[in-house]
Amino acid sequence: MTLTVGTPAAPAGDAILRRQRIRESAARTYARSFPIVPVRANGMTVEGADGRRYLDCLSGAGTLALGHNHPVVLEAIRRTLDSGAPLHLLDLATAEKDDFTTALLASLPERFAARARIHFCGPAGTDAVEAALKLMQTATGRRGALAFTGAYHGMTAGALAVTGNTAVKAPLPSGGEVTRLPYPYAYRCPFGVGGERGAELAAAYTERLLDDPSGGVLPPAAMILEPVQGEGGVVPAPDGWLREMRRITAERGIPLILDEVQTGVGRTGRMWAVEHSGIEPDAMVLSKAIGGSLPLAVVVYREEYDGWQPGAHTGTFRGNTLAMAAGAATLRHVAANGLVARAETVGARITARLDGARDRLPVIGDVRGRGLMLGVELVDPAGEPDSCGARPADPRLAVRVREACLARGLIVELGGRHDAVLRLLPPLTITDEQADAVLERLCDAIEFAMRQPEEGK
Numbered sequence: 281m282t283l284t285v286g287t288p289a290a291p292a293g294d295a296i297l298r299r300q301r302i303r304e305s306a307a308r309t310y311a312r313s314f315p316i317v318p319v320r321a322n323g324m325t326v327e328g329a330d331g332r333r334y335l336d337c338l339s340g341a342g343t344l345a346l347g348h349n350h351p352v353v354l355e356a357i358r359r360t361l362d363s364g365a366p367l368h369l370l371d372l373a374t375a376e377k378d379d380f381t382t383a384l385l386a387s388l389p390e391r392f393a394a395r396a397r398i399h400f401c402g403p404a405g406t407d408a409v410e411a412a413l414k415l416m417q418t419a420t421g422r423r424g425a426l427a428f429t430g431a432y433h434g435m436t437a438g439a440l441a442v443t444g445n446t447a448v449k450a451p452l453p454s455g456g457e458v459t460r461l462p463y464p465y466a467y468r469c470p471f472g473v474g475g476e477r478g479a480e481l482a483a484a485y486t487e488r489l490l491d492d493p494s495g496g497v498l499p500p501a502a503m504i505l506e507p508v509q510g511e512g513g514v515v516p517a518p519d520g521w522l523r524e525m526r527r528i529t530a531e532r533g534i535p536l537i538l539d540e541v542q543t544g545v546g547r548t549g550r551m552w553a554v555e556h557s558g559i560e561p562d563a564m565v566l567s568k569a570i571g572g573s574l575p576l577a578v579v580v581y582r583e584e585y586d587g588w589q590p591g592a593h594t595g596t597f598r599g600n601t602l603a604m605a606a607g608a609a610t611l612r613h614v615a616a617n618g619l620v621a622r623a624e625t626v627g628a629r630i631t632a633r634l635d636g637a638r639d640r641l642p643v644i645g646d647v648r649g650r651g652l653m654l655g656v657e658l659v660d661p662a663g664e665p666d667s668c669g670a671r672p673a674d675p676r677l678a679v680r681v682r683e684a685c686l687a688r689g690l691i692v693e694l695g696g697r698h699d700a701v702l703r704l705l706p707p708l709t710i711t712d713e714q715a716d717a718v719l720e721r722l723c724d725a726i727e728f729a730m731r732q733p734e735e736g737k
Contacts, residue, residue, distance in 0.1 A: 293317040293329030310338075313682060314691060321348030324707055324714050326691065335718055337692045339705045342510070342542040342653070345569040345610055345619075347707035353572045356609035357602055369599040371400060380604035383611045384570065387551050388580065392560050397586045402595030403575030403603070405541035405567030406434025409504070411593045412563050412579045413438050416502035416535045418592065419585045426486075426503035426534070428463035429470060430512030430697065433504065433539055433565075442504050444512065459497050461486050463505070465515050467646040467657060467670050468697070474668040476518070483524040490532060502562075503529050504537040507553035513696030514648060514655025514703055516548075522557040535562040535585065541577075542653070545569035546614045546708050549624030549651030556650070572606025619708040623651035626715055630654060630704070633719050641726050645671055654704040657696060658726075673698035680732055684725035690718060 296317045304311070317329040324347050326334045339347070346353060365376060377400075385393045399415070401407040417423055427433075427442035434440065441458050462470040462482045469478035489495045507522065509515040529536045538561040543553035547569065550556055554564070563581035570576055575597070614620060627649065634647045634656060645659035658678045659671035678700045685692050685702075695703045706718065 296329065310693070313693060314686060316686075323347040323350070324710055332689065334686070334689045334691050335706075335714060335721070337690060337704045337706045337718060339707050340573065341568065341693075342547060342705045343568040343571070344573055345545045345547070345614060345708050346572070347709050348573075350610075350613075350709070352609045352613045353606045356572065356605040357574075360602055360605040365601055367601050368597070369601065370596070371594075371599055374599075374601060374604075376601045376604045376608075377599070380608040383608040384566075384578070384580070387545075387611050387615060388564075389552065389555060389560065392564075392580075392582075395583050396580050397583050399579045399581070399588075399593065400595075400598040401577045401579060401593065403567075403571075403577055403597050403600060404434070405539075405565065405577050406436045406439040407595060408541070408565045408567055408577040408579050409433045409439040409442070409539065410436055412537045412565050412581070413442070413502060413504070414593055415563065415579065415581060415585055415588065416537065419587050420499075420501045420533075420535065422499055422501040424457040424459065424498050424500040426459050426461055426497075426500050428461050428505050428509075430463045430465065430509045430515060431504075431506060432509070432511035433506075457498070459489075459500065461489070463509065463512070463515065464518055464521050465513075467648070467668065468666070469668050472667040476520070479518045479521040483521055483528070486525070487528050490528065490534075499532075500534055502535045502537050504539060504565075506539045506543065507556070508543050508548055508650055508653055510542040510653065510703070511695045513657065513701040514653060516648065516650050517557075519557040522554075522559055526557075526559040526561070537561065537563045537565060539565045541565055541567045542705075543650075545611065546620040546623050547651055547653050547705075548649075549620065549627060551615065551620055553650065569610065570607045571600070571603040572608075572610035574600060574603035574606050576600055576603035576607055614708060623708050626710060626712075627651040627654060630715055630719060634723075637723050641723065641730070643674065643677060643726060643730055645673075649704075652704070652706055652708060652710070655696065656702040656704070656722075658700045658702065673700035675700045677729055678702065680729035681725050684728045684732075685722060688721040688725055690721040690725070692722065 318326045319329050320327040326336045401411045425442055429444050431444040433442050464479040464482045466474045471478050471481045507517050538554050544566050567577035638644045642661040643658050646657040649655050658674050660674045663672035665671050675698050678694050692702050695701050
């Protein structure tokens with residue numbers, strides 16, 4: 281199937297974009313990167329008001345595991361609407377919630393699920409992070425947290441405190457005592473050595489800091505980490521390092537929270553990214569894809585931590601009946617149709633093809649990720665390499681590539697420490713033909729952007 285790029289913007293779309301610029305806040309993000317007005321969407325394809333069609337490699341920042349308007353999701357929503365079920369019931373028990381919790385527990389690692397409790401939060405992942413931190417503060421009687429360089433956990437106060445991005449943290453007062461630890465990042469290793477040795481040093485640093493009576497770290501309420509950092513640049517945690525974090529926290533009585541908001545529901549080639557390492561966390565924060573494209577967020581945690589009083593963490597919109605129905609349908613469809621293995625297979629093929637293009641596209645410094653959570657770090661090939669051989673990041677080139685991708689009918693967003701990482705989050709339903717089209721358009725956009733400065737001289 282060939283998707284056409286189409287014709288210039290229609291006046292109606294231009295008018296909508298103009299009103300958005302006037303009426304909405306200056307905090308707009310994706311609307312700035314993608315000045316389009318989507319009117320229809322199906323699977324991986326989005327059609328704008330101007331008639332142009334795009335392949336969507338953003339997928340609602342990982343929310344759309346099955347792509348846009350998947351028949352399974354639409355059927356679950358229609359069935360719920362036609363049944364007359366109440367759409368909003370706070371935290372009351374419903375058949376839809378019971379079915380969702382059954383599907384969710386069945387999808388989780390068996391040992392963890394066998395003694396787990398589920399807390400429904402406000403509908404965003406950031407509220408689930410807040411709830412997880414509060415839960416562990418209640419259970420331990422402690423207040424501090426251990427978090428990592430490159431982390432992203434949300435934009436509310438507690439979640440922002442454990443987030444690493446200084447640009448979003450700088451205007452705000454401190455959100456609490458957080459000890460920042462080094463996250464293994466082979467391409468730009470915080471210790472300047474890279475590879476397995478860099479991960480070993482990161483683990484050793486963490487253990488020695490916690491055990492140092494003059495290290496300045498009070499016993500924390502929890503450690504929180506992402507098994508693959510998303511906004512931080514698609515940086516996968518090495519499995520051995522994750523096992524070390526579990527050992528270090530378990531030996532010191534520190535609860536371990538895994539933030540699987542973006543990595544969950546098959547995204548990394550496992551139903552949950554924690555399964556790559558085989559560890560058992562104390563809590564998992566889940567959102568995005570678990571709602572089948574609708575807002576839903578939960579914390580799943582070991583039952584011994586369930587020491588909350590009634591009302592300890594509430595939210596008006598924690599009873600989203602439609603999201604629970606759509607989420608249960610999504611979880612079951614992913615599991616029953618081999619989409620987890622599909623993510624691993626297609627992701628490996630895309631990675632190999634992009635790696636193979638590095639000779640003719642020397643601005644590709646690194647290609648990494650897991651499953652269909654992929655990152656392409658763009659660099660200045662003429663820049664001085666660091667001790668690990670990494671060239672300087674080139675965020676201006678990344679912006680040009682994103683624009684060139686959009687002009688070619690491909691939606692990709694940026695992330696990473698310097699906003700120089702192209703992030704690929706296609707739906708798990710991506711076809712081989714669509715994967716080939718993504719690669720063709722992306723490589724063509726990179727090649728065009730590489731030449732652009734020279735053409736402008």
